[in-house]
Amino acid sequence: xxxxxxxxxxxxxxxxxxxxxxxxxxxAPALAHPESVVMAGExxxxxxxxxxxxxSTRDGDGFIARIGPQGEVLDGPAIxxxxxxxxxxxxxxxxxxxxxxxxIDRIVAFDPTTGRQLAExxxxxxxxxxxxxxxxxxxxxxxxxAGRVLSLDPGSxxxxxxxxxxxxxxxxxxxxxxxxxxATGAQLEGGVLTRIDLTSGATTxxxxxxxxxxxxxxxxxxxxxxxxxxxxxxxTPGRILRVDPATGAAEPVAAPAMQGPADxxxxxxRLLVPVMLEHRVAVLPAP
Numbered sequence: 001x002x003x004x005x006x007x008x009x010x011x012x013x014x015x016x017x018x019x020x021x022x023x024x025x026x027x028a029p030a031l032a033h034p035e036s037v038v039m040a041g042e043x044x045x046x047x048x049x050x051x052x053x054x055x056s057t058r059d060g061d062g063f064i065a066r067i068g069p070q071g072e073v074l075d076g077p078a079i080x081x082x083x084x085x086x087x088x089x090x091x092x093x094x095x096x097x098x099x100x101x102x103x104i105d106r107i108v109a110f111d112p113t114t115g116r117q118l119a120e121x122x123x124x125x126x127x128x129x130x131x132x133x134x135x136x137x138x139x140x141x142x143x144x145x146a147g148r149v150l151s152l153d154p155g156s157x158x159x160x161x162x163x164x165x166x167x168x169x170x171x172x173x174x175x176x177x178x179x180x181x182x183a184t185g186a187q188l189e190g191g192v193l194t195r196i197d198l199t200s201g202a203t204t205x206x207x208x209x210x211x212x213x214x215x216x217x218x219x220x221x222x223x224x225x226x227x228x229x230x231x232x233x234x235x236t237p238g239r240i241l242r243v244d245p246a247t248g249a250a251e252p253v254a255a256p257a258m259q260g261p262a263d264x265x266x267x268x269x270r271l272l273v274p275v276m277l278e279h280r281v282a283v284l285p286a287p
Contacts, residue, residue: 030073031065034274036131036215037281038092038099039267042069045078045112046274046281047089047101053276056104056128060085064092064101064110071272071281079115080108091131091172091263093139096154100139102129107141107152123150123159131215131263135174135198142169142181149181149196163196163203171215171227171263174198180206180224180245182213188232193224193243207248209241215263217271225253225287227261227273235259240273242287253287 033049043066050061063086065076079099080086091102098119099112105126109119123129128145140162141150148164149172162179167186172179177198183191191213193206211228219225224243230236238261240253260276266286273282 030076031274031279031281032061032063033276033279034065034262034281035090035276036092036263037067037265037272037274038094039069039265039272040094040112043067043074044265044267044272045092045099046071047092048077049088049090049276055088055090058087058104060087062086062089062103064089064099067281069267069270069283071283079110079112080117081115084108084117090129091133091142093132093134095134095139096137098154100132100154102132102141105129107132107139109154119154119157121152121154121157121159123152126150130169131171133172133174133179135179140172140174140179142166142172144168144170144184145186147183147186149179162198163194163201166194166203167191170213173216173218173224175218175222175245180216182211182216182226184212184214184229188212193226193248195245205248206243206245207250209243209248209250211241214261215265215273217264217266219266219287223287225264225266225271226250227264229260235277240264240271240284240287253284255284256282258282 037046063077064079066078098109107121130142130144133140139152149162168184171182179196185191215227226241237257241250243250258275262274264273271284271286
């Protein structure tokens with residue numbers, strides 16, 4: 001649950017909460033526990049944990065589907081090709097003509113057209129990589145269990161630790177020389193919104209909002225759009241918030257009820273939200 005949201009973490013509390021939150025998919029729908037979405041014009045990609053709501057098992061049934069502008073599945077599973085399985089793919093990012101995905105303890109790069117695997121990167125000590133976000137020519141990577149944010153140079157394969165001490169680091173987005181990270185809490189107890197200075201690595205809480213946050217995206221005017229599961233382990237509708245990045249003032253976004261809103265993305269005037277427990281992608285007007 002990028003997490004919770006979409007994070008993969010071999011934490012007992014996390015596994016228990018996810019199992020309680022919803023059953024495994026019985027008949028393998030076109031989407032199976034979708035976690036993250038990224039758009040490129042009128043087409044995009046959505047990552048799927050697989051039939052079991054499990055973010056840490058190496059079962060090889062994770063996949064990436066290709067979707068249209070209204071969240072409709074055009075081709076799924078589109079990635080990976082046979083012989084290069086994914087286990088629990090979560091965060092997605094497009095950078096330099098490649099599609100990157102976080103899969104437990106590695107970042108995998110694919111050709112978005114052919115689905116061919118191009119590269120693999122494994123940061124030392126990672127066990128629950130969650131979200132990805134382009135920041136210039138690098139990728140920001142959240143590590144849920146370690147509570148840190150990494151930076152990957154795809155050219156050299158080098159990882160650097162940008163920030164740490166963010167329990168349950170989940171969704172991340174870059175905005176110039178800053179980044180914003182939402183957290184779920186190390187044991188899914190809830191987390192906060194954190195601003196990171198990408199030059200110094202200094203971290204600052206943004207306001208005092210608290211939630212079981214999963215994804216974060218930028219609105220057209222620079223506001224932050226955040227998904228919040230609200231509760232874990234019970235069938236509780238989540239919510240979407242619009243947050244002022246300067247003050248942390250948050251207001252709910254009008255949206256239909258959805259259980260398990262995960263790592264959302266804005267595409268023009270649309271907001272796409274993977275609804276993990278309902279196996280679909282919701283499309284809303286961008287706030």
